[in-house]
Amino acid sequence: MKVSNENHQNPLGDFISSLRKKALRKKRELTNEQLEKPVSFWTKTDRLIDEIGKEFTIILRTKGCSWALGNYGGCSMCGYIQDANIKEVPSQYLIKQFDYALERKQNEIKDPQNNYILKIFNSGSFFDDSELDITVRMHIYRKIAEIKNIKEFVIESRVEYLTADQLSILKNNLKNKYIEIGIGLETTNDYIRNNYINKGLMYEKFLKAVDLCREYDIGVKAYLLFKPPFLNEQGAIDDCIDSITSLINLKVNSISINPLNIQKGSLAEYLWYQNRYRPPWFYSLFKCLKKAIKQEDLTNIRIVSDPSGAGTKRGIHNCLKCDDKMIQLLKDFVLNQDIHKLRDYKEVDCDCKIKYDMQRNYH
Ligand code: SF4
Ligand SMILES: [Zn+2]
Known part of the structure; x- marks a missing residue:
C-alpha cells in the first residue's frame, strides 16, 4: 500500500486509527448486488468554468481510501470509508457501477440545452490502483470521450498517486475536454493540515503536483477544509483567508471550500459528541470569503462551495430562522x-x- 507517512509523529494518528477500527467493526458486508451500483449519482445545476451548466456526479464504491485504511486512520474529518467495501472491488463491478449511472442519465446529458461537468469521485484516489485500476479508468475515458456535452471532467486524488504516466494517459484520451484534478489540500498551513487534520501531506508536495498537472495541461482544484477540528471560528476565518490568498497567487484553477460536516466514525464526530466542536457558522464563512476574494480574482479562478449537510446540526449552520x-x-x-x-x-x-x-x- 503506497501511502505517505509525512505525519508519522502525529499522536492523533493512533487515536484516529482506533476510532476508525471501532466504526468499521460495526459495518455490514456489502452484497454483490450493492457492488454493481455506485454509492450515488445525480445531476444538478453547477458552475462550469465559463458558464452556468450542470454537473453529473458519480460516487463509485471502491475498496476505500488507502490513507484511511492504513496505520494512521485517515483524515480527522473524514468518514467516507463507511461507504467503502474495505475489500478490493473487482474491476468488472466498478465498470458496472459507472455504466449503471451513465445509462440512467445519458438521455438527459445528451440534450444540447446544457453543458456538463462530469465528476467521478471514489472517496479516495482515482489513480490508486488498489481502488480502481487502469481497465476501469480506460473504460471511463473511452465512454466519456464520445459524449460531446461533457465539457469538463473532474476526479480526485491524493498527490502520491499522481504520476506523469497516469496524467499523460488521461490527457491523451480526453484531448477535447477540460480536465481538473481535485486535491485535498485542506489548508496551506502544514501544522494545521498534519496535526489537526492528520492529512499526511506537506505543502511542498502539493506544489510539485500542481507543476506536474501544468505540464500536462491539466487543471487543479484545491479543496480547503473550513474550520478543521481544534480551531475556533476566528481561527478558521484566519486560516482560510491565508489559504485562499496563497492559492489565488499560485493561480490554481479552482478552489472548493468545504465547511466541515460531521461524518460517521471520524474524530470530528467524537469531538462533536463531547461538545468540543461545533460545525462552522455561515457568518464566519461569508466573512472569510468577502475578505479573501476580490471580484477580479474570479476572472482567473473558479471558487466553489457546496457544503454537505448545510443547515443541519451536522453541517454548516446558523439557526433555523436564517439558514435557508x-x-x-x-x-x-x-x-x-x-x-x-x-x-x-x-x-x-x-x-x-x-x-x-x-x-x-x-x-
Ligand atoms: S479526506 Fe480524502 S485522503 Fe483523507 S481519509 Fe478521506 S478520502 Fe482519504
Ligand atoms: Zn439566525
Missing part, C-alpha cells in the same frame, strides 16, 4: 461567481448573530 437564506446567498455567489452576492448577508439581521459574536473566539 444563507444557503441561497452562497449558491448565488457560486453560480454567478459574483462576490457581491454575499454583500447582503449582514442584512439578514437574525437574532443568532449575538450568540455567534459571543462564541466566535471560544468555539
Whole structure:
C-alpha cells in the first residue's frame, strides 16, 4: 500500500486509527448486488468554468481510501470509508457501477440545452490502483470521450498517486475536454493540515503536483477544509483567508471550500459528541470569503462551495430562522461567481448573530 507517512509523529494518528477500527467493526458486508451500483449519482445545476451548466456526479464504491485504511486512520474529518467495501472491488463491478449511472442519465446529458461537468469521485484516489485500476479508468475515458456535452471532467486524488504516466494517459484520451484534478489540500498551513487534520501531506508536495498537472495541461482544484477540528471560528476565518490568498497567487484553477460536516466514525464526530466542536457558522464563512476574494480574482479562478449537510446540526449552520437564506446567498455567489452576492448577508439581521459574536473566539 503506497501511502505517505509525512505525519508519522502525529499522536492523533493512533487515536484516529482506533476510532476508525471501532466504526468499521460495526459495518455490514456489502452484497454483490450493492457492488454493481455506485454509492450515488445525480445531476444538478453547477458552475462550469465559463458558464452556468450542470454537473453529473458519480460516487463509485471502491475498496476505500488507502490513507484511511492504513496505520494512521485517515483524515480527522473524514468518514467516507463507511461507504467503502474495505475489500478490493473487482474491476468488472466498478465498470458496472459507472455504466449503471451513465445509462440512467445519458438521455438527459445528451440534450444540447446544457453543458456538463462530469465528476467521478471514489472517496479516495482515482489513480490508486488498489481502488480502481487502469481497465476501469480506460473504460471511463473511452465512454466519456464520445459524449460531446461533457465539457469538463473532474476526479480526485491524493498527490502520491499522481504520476506523469497516469496524467499523460488521461490527457491523451480526453484531448477535447477540460480536465481538473481535485486535491485535498485542506489548508496551506502544514501544522494545521498534519496535526489537526492528520492529512499526511506537506505543502511542498502539493506544489510539485500542481507543476506536474501544468505540464500536462491539466487543471487543479484545491479543496480547503473550513474550520478543521481544534480551531475556533476566528481561527478558521484566519486560516482560510491565508489559504485562499496563497492559492489565488499560485493561480490554481479552482478552489472548493468545504465547511466541515460531521461524518460517521471520524474524530470530528467524537469531538462533536463531547461538545468540543461545533460545525462552522455561515457568518464566519461569508466573512472569510468577502475578505479573501476580490471580484477580479474570479476572472482567473473558479471558487466553489457546496457544503454537505448545510443547515443541519451536522453541517454548516446558523439557526433555523436564517439558514435557508444563507444557503441561497452562497449558491448565488457560486453560480454567478459574483462576490457581491454575499454583500447582503449582514442584512439578514437574525437574532443568532449575538450568540455567534459571543462564541466566535471560544468555539
Ligand atoms: S479526506 Fe480524502 S485522503 Fe483523507 S481519509 Fe478521506 S478520502 Fe482519504
Ligand atoms: Zn439566525
